[in-house]
Amino acid sequence: MSETFHVVKREAHEALVTAAYVHRGFGAKESAQAAQMASMATHHGIRTHNALKALHLDELFGSGAKVPGCTPNATVTRKPSRFEAAEVWDAHQKLGQAVAVDAIERCIQLADKYGVGTVSVDNAFHYLWGGGYVMEAARRGYIAYTNCTATLAEVVPFQGKFPTLGTNPHSWGFPTTDSLGFPIVIDWATSVIAMGRVQVLKREGKPLPPDAAVDKDGKVTLDPNEAVSLIPFGAHKGYGLSLINEIVAAFIGGSLPTIRSREHVPGEKQSCAFFFQVIHPEALSAGVFAKGRSQSQNVKAVIADILGHGNEKCMLPGQLEAAAAERSRKAGGLLFSKAEIEEFNRIAAHCGQRPFDLASLPVA
Numbered sequence: 001m002s003e004t005f006h007v008v009k010r011e012a013h014e015a016l017v018t019a020a021y022v023h024r025g026f027g028a029k030e031s032a033q034a035a036q037m038a039s040m041a042t043h044h045g046i047r048t049h050n051a052l053k054a055l056h057l058d059e060l061f062g063s064g065a066k067v068p069g070c071t072p073n074a075t076v077t078r079k080p081s082r083f084e085a086a087e088v089w090d091a092h093q094k095l096g097q098a099v100a101v102d103a104i105e106r107c108i109q110l111a112d113k114y115g116v117g118t119v120s121v122d123n124a125f126h127y128l129w130g131g132g133y134v135m136e137a138a139r140r141g142y143i144a145y146t147n148c149t150a151t152l153a154e155v156v157p158f159q160g161k162f163p164t165l166g167t168n169p170h171s172w173g174f175p176t177t178d179s180l181g182f183p184i185v186i187d188w189a190t191s192v193i194a195m196g197r198v199q200v201l202k203r204e205g206k207p208l209p210p211d212a213a214v215d216k217d218g219k220v221t222l223d224p225n226e227a228v229s230l231i232p233f234g235a236h237k238g239y240g241l242s243l244i245n246e247i248v249a250a251f252i253g254g255s256l257p258t259i260r261s262r263e264h265v266p267g268e269k270q271s272c273a274f275f276f277q278v279i280h281p282e283a284l285s286a287g288v289f290a291k292g293r294s295q296s297q298n299v300k301a302v303i304a305d306i307l308g309h310g311n312e313k314c315m316l317p318g319q320l321e322a323a324a325a326e327r328s329r330k331a332g333g334l335l336f337s338k339a340e341i342e343e344f345n346r347i348a349a350h351c352g353q354r355p356f357d358l359a360s361l362p363v364a
Contacts, residue, residue, distance in 0.1 A: 045324025115283030131187030134173030
């Protein structure tokens with residue numbers, strides 16, 4: 001039996017989240033962009049990177065931190081470059097979601113002109129759900145990729161003892177809506193679970209999955225209240241993927257992972273780094289698809305072959321998100337648990353907004 005959720009109208013959710021950011025000193029546009037990305041995450045069933053996670057992240061490490069890692073109303077600087085299809089931005093610690101929305105849009109513009117476009121971002125604050133940005137590009141017909149360094153180094157490297165890596169997600173989006181009804185979106189943290197998932201399980205009073213986290217003594221734990229550091233998925237494979245993000249960030253300008261958002265060291269940097277890439281499908285086409293198929297038909301044929309031969313019940317990445325989006329659509333709003341609604345109401349009280357009336361909210 002599926003879990004029961006309370007339905008909140010998207011407009012009401014975005015009004016509250018926008019107000020919460022504005023209350024913290026952020027501008028109207030960047031606050032609205034953050035609220036819209038939070039709605040998109042919840043609409044697709046991504047509870048680990050919703051508005052509660054975003055606002056909590058800002059409180060701990062962003063505008064509310066002792067040494068702020070996020071600057072309201074900051075202006076992004078585009079650095080000079082001799083490469084027309086590749087831009088490098090200094091975000092000056094601007095709200096990450098606002099930067100990411102603009103960056104993926106700029107990559108699309110570059111891909112339209114050059115076939116491919118990249119935007120690398122230095123001095124960034126975390127953008128939350130990377131899958132949302134590549135999903136939007138994929139819906140518009142592009143292949144998109146992003147990675148970033150997580151806010152904190154909280155993952156222990158393979159065969160190590162001390163957390164020196166972030167959860168460091170990778171996100172890919174592919175324009176397969178015509179073939180499948182939804183874009184394929186491959187989006188994962190490189191740890192067994194994201195720290196946002198630990199927070200969800202803690203809030204809901206549920207245990208961690210096996211071999212996902214360790215306590216302060218480095219021992220594996222199932223208790224989300226005792227979890228201090230995370231374990232990479234797939235042993236050396238997840239470790240290698242996480243390492244990619246740190247090395248890409250180092251090329252961009254990112255500094256030492258172990259001090260990121262944790263420790264002010266004179267001359268060092270505590271910010272994240274982002275990398276975005278968008279490819280126009282025409283830029284990949286060899287134009288000689290088997291049996292005269294078009295590019296789109298060829299993609300559909302390849303996917304059908306992968307899911308054939310007795311594999312028909314296998315799921316594709318993005319399928320769960322598409323199903324969650326359909327459930328949200330049928331419910332007529334965004335779906336939240338009782339614990340999440342209560343947390344939203346604490347936020348509403350703090351910024352002088354009307355709380356959600358739990359008793360009057362529809363359930364789904």
